[in-house]
Amino acid sequence: MNIASVKTSYFEPWLQFNHPMVRQLAFTIASPNLLCHLPQSLAIQHNFQLHPDQIWEQHFQNYLPRLKQLDETPEPLLQFMSRLKSTRLGLRFENLLWFWLQEDQYHSYQLLGYSIQKIEGAKTLGELDFLVLNKETQQVEHWEVALKYYLGEGQLNLEQWIGLNREDTLSKKLYHFTDKQFQFSEALGFKVQQRFAVLKGQLYLPLNSAQDQSIPDWVNSTRRLGFWGTVIPNSNFYRLERHEWLCPNKQASSNTAYWWTDGLYYRNTENTQFYMFRHPFLLSLGLNSDEKMPLYK
Template sequence: MSKMITTPCFFEPWLQFKNPIVRHLAFSIASPNILADIPEDLSLKHYFELHRDSIWQTHYQNYETRLKQLDQQPQPLIDFLAQLKSTRLGLRFENLLWFWLLEDDYHPYQLLGHSIQKIAGAMTLGELDFVMFNQETKQVEHWEVALKYYLGEGKLDLAQWFGLNREDTLQRKLKHFTERQFQFTEANNHRIQRKFAVMKGQLYLPSDQNQFNLPTWVNTTRRLGQWGTHIPTEPFYRLQRHEWLCPDQGVSSQPAIWWTNGLYYHHTPAPSFYMYRQASLLFNLT
């Protein structure tokens, strides 16, 4: 099954905030998953779910007042993220969600554990990102979170979405979710009742195609980017690495004159993302 691209009115409230870190936090909470549904051709060994877009919108609305406070006085968030020594965006995203989950006046979750290791003897079986008690549903939930950027190729089938490291594919990540990360039925003496993948970031469509039949599982309520091996004519500028979560409110670099691999952006007349890749880094294009 496939669907044509439409042009929805995007819900992007993170763009109103001035402080870059607060913009990142707002994006981490408010943005929808990159997938609307679990692909039908994914073989599910251990069942998991995706949150509906409306859930993230509600979480944002409940937290908006706090975000505005942090935009004026961001030091608590800055101090919290300063504990993270890694520069990996995926870990930054996880820690932003952790900060939000710890502020339990703004959401229905009671955090029961973070980065819970499952060990059998000398063997580590896996690690659970977040386990929490949902006080609305009265159920214990296990969340695995991921920040991913995938470039679609060919007919945009599940196996044709590649990360910047081409061994990191969307199909491989979803398979890892269902076979490994969601294998556990309990954590910290709590029986897990629901399992959710929180998968944010961005998907990119090939710029050398004019029309697409998107798989139904691609979430088109969020902004899709483009990718290509040619330099576009629009006045893009190159985003700093941290801006892959959300561009700073002001332009962070000069308009691109010469191009290196990376994510480029312009915001007029509408926000547009372009992932530039040198052709020498690609292979097996279909």
């Protein structure tokens, strides 16, 4: 697959809801993983899997009646989320998933434990995000969850997807999964039989990419890709609030951007686009000042 062949129609059912938190909850459930499969170049120490897109679509369909109910009366969700004092997006995502997992009349999982610390003597070995019993397979599953936003560089190889903190890379995250987070064979007295990474968020292509540039086959093309760059586009974008990185509010949360600062910008028109702007002094990219942002048609 190359950039020119990237699709422009997506399964994004979270956009149908009105309440911002319900839209974020729907995104948490329905959105696909960033990767459709693990890269072949990844050296696996402890095996883990990614849920297929169809699993998340089915979870959404099963939960749809509840989402509609929450959209009308969001108090149970708001009360649950009010306990979260941190503004970190990853923790918000994790807590939204926790809310859904507790509502087990809508899915086949029994939540056995959340945020389980593994301690040996005075040393903390690590922590498991979720331990669940899959009642369809009768297997105990360990889930590690992450909400990530990575900017592709160069030839878009595994090592060239960089986080907003350049110490955070997709490669490091995947190796952290297999080397560290999925090292445990038991928890809370249960044998771990399956391991799943729930890795969601968004990937961003460099704005100066050639249309015939190849995209790695492990990039999930069913998740809308964004752009990133260091120049200001001529189109009408507005800056998203931090929590809107999960899902933009139904109504624009700010006016069309005039003064641009680092962050995620959104254009909600016929050609919906996300654009991650980065100040040129933060990155050495060799871009020309007259470069324009390419637009999918």
